[in-house]
Amino acid sequence: MIPRYILTALLFTLLVSQTPSYAQQASQYDLVVYGGTSAGVAAAVQAKQMGKSVVIVSPDTHLGGLSSNGLGRTDSGRQNAIGGIAKEFYHRIYQHYAKPQSWPHQTPRAYLAQREAHGASDSKNKTWWVFEPHVAENIFEQFIAENDIEVLRDQWLDRDHGVGMDGQRIVSITTLSGKTLAGKMFIDATYEGDLMAAAGVTYTIGRESNAKYDEIGNGVEVAKNVKNHRFRVPVDPYVTPGDPSSGLVWGVHDQGPGEEGAGDHRVQAYCYRMCMSRVPENRVPFRKPEGYDESVYELLFRNYEAGDPRLPLHPAPAPNGKTDTNNNGAFSTDNIGMNYDYPEASYEEREQILAQHRTYQQGLMWTLANHARVPKQVRDEMAQWGLAQDEFVDNDHWPYQIYVREARRMVSDYVQTEHDCRRLRLCEDSVGLGSYNMDSHNVQRFVSTDGTVQNEGDVQVATGGSYAISYRCLIPKQGEATNLLVPCCLSSSHIAFGSIRMEPVFMILGQSSATAAALAIDQDCALQKLPYADLKARLEKDGQQLVPAGKPKPFSPPK
Numbered sequence: 001m002i003p004r005y006i007l008t009a010l011l012f013t014l015l016v017s018q019t020p021s022y023a024q025q026a027s028q029y030d031l032v033v034y035g036g037t038s039a040g041v042a043a044a045v046q047a048k049q050m051g052k053s054v055v056i057v058s059p060d061t062h063l064g065g066l067s068s069n070g071l072g073r074t075d076s077g078r079q080n081a082i083g084g085i086a087k088e089f090y091h092r093i094y095q096h097y098a099k100p101q102s103w104p105h106q107t108p109r110a111y112l113a114q115r116e117a118h119g120a121s122d123s124k125n126k127t128w129w130v131f132e133p134h135v136a137e138n139i140f141e142q143f144i145a146e147n148d149i150e151v152l153r154d155q156w157l158d159r160d161h162g163v164g165m166d167g168q169r170i171v172s173i174t175t176l177s178g179k180t181l182a183g184k185m186f187i188d189a190t191y192e193g194d195l196m197a198a199a200g201v202t203y204t205i206g207r208e209s210n211a212k213y214d215e216i217g218n219g220v221e222v223a224k225n226v227k228n229h230r231f232r233v234p235v236d237p238y239v240t241p242g243d244p245s246s247g248l249v250w251g252v253h254d255q256g257p258g259e260e261g262a263g264d265h266r267v268q269a270y271c272y273r274m275c276m277s278r279v280p281e282n283r284v285p286f287r288k289p290e291g292y293d294e295s296v297y298e299l300l301f302r303n304y305e306a307g308d309p310r311l312p313l314h315p316a317p318a319p320n321g322k323t324d325t326n327n328n329g330a331f332s333t334d335n336i337g338m339n340y341d342y343p344e345a346s347y348e349e350r351e352q353i354l355a356q357h358r359t360y361q362q363g364l365m366w367t368l369a370n371h372a373r374v375p376k377q378v379r380d381e382m383a384q385w386g387l388a389q390d391e392f393v394d395n396d397h398w399p400y401q402i403y404v405r406e407a408r409r410m411v412s413d414y415v416q417t418e419h420d421c422r423r424l425r426l427c428e429d430s431v432g433l434g435s436y437n438m439d440s441h442n443v444q445r446f447v448s449t450d451g452t453v454q455n456e457g458d459v460q461v462a463t464g465g466s467y468a469i470s471y472r473c474l475i476p477k478q479g480e481a482t483n484l485l486v487p488c489c490l491s492s493s494h495i496a497f498g499s500i501r502m503e504p505v506f507m508i509l510g511q512s513s514a515t516a517a518a519l520a521i522d523q524d525c526a527l528q529k530l531p532y533a534d535l536k537a538r539l540e541k542d543g544q545q546l547v548p549a550g551k552p553k554p555f556s557p558p559k
Contacts, residue, residue, distance in 0.1 A: 025180065026172050029053045031517050032183035034157060034173060037065030038503050039487045039510030040189030041140050042085045046514035046542070048147040052521065054514075055150045055181055057173065062400050063144065063151070065191065067503045068137035069399040070273030073316045073324040074129040075502040077435030079122065081466040083545040085143075086507035087127065092139045094121065094128035097319060102135075105279045105320040114317050130318050133275050133391050133399070155179060156347060163198040168482045168526075170199055185483045185517035185527075189510055192343060193408035193489030201476045201484065203408045205343050207443070207457075207494040209263035215418040216555050217438055217459050217495040220258040229442055229458045231330040233306040235299060237453040248447070249298040253337060257446045257456050266443040267343065267406045268457060268498075269334035271327055272361055272399045275388045279321040283386035284397050286365040289358070294371070296360060299453060300331040301373040311378055312368070315385070322388050327441065330455060335360045336445045343407035354402055362398070405441060405501060412491035414472035421463045421499050422553040429532045430468035430546040431516075431539060432508035437462050440498040463499060465550015471535065474513055475527045482526035485513035508544065515539055 031047045033040045036058030047054040062068060067089075074090070076082060082090070096102050103111075111117055120130040144151060155175040157163075162174035164182075172182040173195065188195035197203060210219045240246035248254055258264050277283045300312070314328035327334040335357050342353050368374055369382035387397035419425040421438055443457030473491040476484060487509035492500055515538050520530050539546060 026182040027055070027180070029055050029181060029183045030521055031185045031187065031514065032057060032173060032181045033187045033189055034195045035189030035488070036060045036063040036151070036153070037189050037191065037488065037506065038067040038089075038140070039065070039506040040187070041143055042507040042510035043187050043189055043487065043514040044149045045085055045143050045147050046511045047518055048149055050515065050518040052518050055152060057152050057155050057157070057175065057181060059154065059156045059190070060400065061153045062137055064137050064140040065503070065506070066273065066401060066403055068133050068140060069401040070133055070275050070324060071403065071503060072131045072133060072136065072275070072318045074504060075436050076129055076504055077437075077463075077502065078433075078466045078549070079125070079127065079129070081433035081435045081545050081549075082504045082508065083543040084508060085511045086504045087543065089139060089507060090127040090129060090504075092142070093131045093135065094126050096135055096139070097121070097128050097131070103320060105282055108319075111317065111319050117317050130324070132318055132320060132322055152179060157194050157198065159194055159198045163195065165199065168480065170481055170483055184521050185485070187485045187487065187510070187513050187517065189488055191404040191407060191488055193410065193486065196410055196484065196486050196489055197408060199481045199484055201480050201486070202411045203489070204411050205408055206265040206267060207263050210261040212263065213415065213417040213419070213493050215493060215495060217418055217461055218493055219261040219263050220456065221260070221459065222257050222456055223260050228460065229327065229329060229332070229334075230455045231303065231308075231453055233303065233308045234450070234452040235302045235306050236451070237447050250296045251299055251336065252445050252447060252453055255446065257444060266337075266340055266457070268441040268443050269327070269336045270339045270342070270357060270402050270404060271333040271335060272357070272402050274323070274325040274333070274361075274365075274399065275318070275391045276315055276323040276325050276385045277321050277388040278384040278386075282321070282389045284389050285386045286369050286382070287362070288366045288370075289362040291359050292363045292366070294367070296363065297331075297367050297371070300364070300367065301371075303330055304373070304375055304378075309375065309377070311381055322391070333361050333364065334441055336442050336455060342404070357402055358398065406494070406497060408489045409494070409497055410473075410476065410486050410489055410491040412472055412475060413477045414470045414491060416469060416473050416490070416492040416496045416500065418493070418495055418555070420470070421467050421496050422555070423465065423467050423548060423550060424552050424554070426548070427468050427470035427472075429471040430548075431471045431474065431512035431535070431544070432469050432505065433466040433545050433548055434469055434500045434502070434505050435463055435466035436499050436502045438495050438499045440495065459495060459498060463550070464553040466548045467550075468546065468548045469500065469505075469509065471512075471516065471532060474509060474516070478528055482528060483520070485517060485527065487513045511542070512539055512544060515542070
């Protein structure tokens with residue numbers, strides 16, 4: 001059977017070839033935003049508030065990206081580094097939870113009394129930083145409705161033939177359904193960078209070597225691999241323990257980890273940020289998924305049997321007895337090593353990768369709650385939990401989107417690196433601030449020299465303050481697309497991206513991107529020629545924070 005997206009593309013190509021006036025049928029906008037993420041929504045709001053016509057072309061039906069897909073525990077870093085529309089978003093979260101009717105399953109006092117809920121609310125600045133998925137989605141929809149923004153949902157870019165170019169300018173984009181959107185400016189607000197790639201912009205995937213940008217936190221780290229989320233006890237990786245000829249159990253690759261500090265093609269692991277509940281009337285028990293294979297969890301069983309008693313989850317509390325559940329420990333929700341092909345994969349191939357990730361994670365949850373090889377105290381703990389019944393109600397209570405922590409990254413005339421994050425280098429064209437740890441999840445699972453299994457790639461290094469993000473990181477290099485901005489897959493090294501890739505920062509950069517687009521339209525210039533002084537003035541007027549705080553943080557010597 002020919003896949004739907006191929007049939008659609010073939011029919012559309014035939015239609016175009018037989019319709020001479022096709023180009024005149026395209027809908028015209030000042031700004032076309034591809035991607036319904038938090039960055040995409042912020043960009044569209046800013047464009048509309050600057051008097052520009054705008055449309056969001058979203059592959060997703062539900063808006064907000066990870067902010068409305070379970071990542072409710074905001075990785076904010078320094079909260080005073082967040083301004084503009086992003087800060088307004090968290091203010092609206094605060095307003096929501098100030099209403100008594102917003103607490104059907106818990107009191108706010110009971111929630112805030114939990115140790116891990118510390119910092120969720122900032123009453124002085126009237127912001128709230130931990131929230132339920134549907135609350136976030138409702139606020140994004142408020143932004144859309146209040147600003148009368150057109151949104152085309154479930155519309156997928158034709159990545160092979162759907163980007164119309166006139167020299168270095170993007171003229172239009174076309175979706176697999178045949179919709180064509182012409183614009184003066186374009187923003188790629190996806191986590192994958194599909195529009196950027198289809199427009200011929202230079203990008204990279206994976207980890208650079210430390211030598212490339214004179215960094216210490218990039219590339220392979222085995223000698224320094226003493227961080228979190230690793231095996232703390234010796235676990236045998238072979239199907240028949242002690243017998244390499246028997247082959248490796250599921251999830252362990254048969255290659256070495258690579259040379260210390262070297263680059264590779266690997267990207268950090270993905271997972272779904274589940275919203276769980278232990279409120280009996282709002283809890284859906286974990287189900288064994290179709291296609292469940294208990295051999296996938298052999299490392300989990302052996303890790304318990306070797307003496308690691310940890311619950312391999314981090315169910316951080318969210319309001320109303322819910323969680324933002326993240327990876328934790330040696331074998332957890334991160335599906336290590338199974339996403340390498342995702343950034344460049346076709347839509348059909350991506351769906352296969354996502355299906356495997358769903359089965360893996362849903363199977364993990366059922367296993368922890370039910371399997372006899374899981375310690376009883378873990379099973380008893382998991383018996384209290386299930387998926388939140390009032391979240392993702394049209395998707396079996398499972399998040400609509402996976403956490404694409406990293407995919408493509410643009411390579412522009414300015415590449416954000418550790419030097420920026422540590423304030424050893426200060427750009428002169430700041431469009432926003434980052435401040436969160438330089439944070440990478442594991443990228444591979446391999447056999448150590450001692451014959452046991454180990455994870456590699458976890459990095460968590462504090463920046464020690466906020467840092468500036470360069471405007472040049474948002475736009476392609478000279479000689480490439482002159483009317484495209486990329487706030488999510490921006491120009492950055494792997495380890496610097498580990499800090500930048502936070503939802504508040506994406507909202508900040510989405511707003512700054514739309515501001516630059518609107519000003520470039522007004523001045524009839526390429527984005528690469530836009531005077532920074534004009535951009536800076538408007539960003540400051542709209543409440544963006546541009547000046548970093550904190551002393552330079554020198555590199556620490558390897559341990």
